[in-house]
Amino acid sequence: MKAAPFEYLRATSLDEAIEALGTPDARALAGGQSLVPLLNLRQARPSLVVDINRLDELSFLRKENGRLEIGALTRHRAVETSAVVRSEIPLLAEALGHVGHVAIRNRGTIGGSLAHADPAAELPAVMVALDADFTVRSASGERTVAARDFFLGPHRTALGRGELLTRISVPSHRGGWAVEELSRRSRDLALVAVFATVTMTGEVCESARIAVAGAGPTPIRATAAEASLTGGPMTGDAIALAAELAAAATDPPGDLHAPADYRREMAAVLTRRALARAKEGA
């Protein structure tokens, strides 16, 4: 199928892009790896496409005050292969390896994936697990939105008309981490995926963070599971309990690929595996 016609603006400045995004039914075009397929399938029919690919100021990756600052237009592959990311936030690099194939990651952008807000996508969930902050810019200035508050539903975010996600700030992570993903095809969207980080003092779990993708309308942060682990020994039983609590927090969809009960059960299985691996690395 072919896209329906739309107006097109190649933005030459951030201000110009933001002003144009105030147009009803305008969409920002970054890498296009989510938007162009939607256009081709006519699942999206924007009135105006605002191309932000020339806004080089939105493409950067730097370490600042123990955090990684990522410009929204930074391509997945650049983040995935960055030595700084691999050493500071290896969970992010590993998660990006699950985002489509290399040809997709060469073009897809961090901000584009997040703004697309697919509940089965890796990046939204990993940002929730990592307690990232997003900077959103509009004509009236900038605001910061926590990753946990950004995702409102399938393909729905806290971005309003005339707002553009410009920057992602991720705290560095020390300790163990793991990605566990079940998908139908290699590098496809997740049926269910779990992203976990664990820090330990001796045998005691100091902190645990668990986010689940593909198991609800938004990424699910498994706070009850995290609380059950914190401050106690990370035994097999403790991990099993946390896995059950994480699964109980999910609200998975059912479709012809996997019924909801199966996804919920897999959320428990993958959480158990992820926590065991994260503990090993902690």
Place this chain on the structure above:
Amino acid sequence: MITVTLTVNGRTYRADCEPRRTLADFLRHDLGFTGVHVGCEHGVCGSCTITLDGASARACCLLAVQVDGSEIVTVEGLASDGELHPLQESFRKHHGLQCGFCTPGMLATATELLKENPDPTDAEIRQAISGNLCRCTGYQFIVDAVRDAAR
């Protein structure tokens, strides 16, 4: 209509297109590079994979207007001086193509793989080409061809 300028296989082309024109359709229909094959049109099948500014990309998941000014290599640009590219030679030798529809995308993907990893394992080859659907060969001959070309 917007004018788009691209360097394709070392030559510069300029043509008008609508903003909704995908890069795949622009290359294939407007510039005549029919080696760019359009399959699923939503990034799953990999038949439209080309090399864009030195890295593989799905030509169906990009708008031509979005990549104005870029350098592209299609399958037509792989051979030089009448000699097939070593990967093309290897695909022929190992019968790595049957209907040939997936072949241009497979070659673009394999070219990038060997550039980044000159001695891939079979598992790495399979992982790399898992984003390119082939319905004829069962992949075995393609894996053989890529492995042999790496030598």
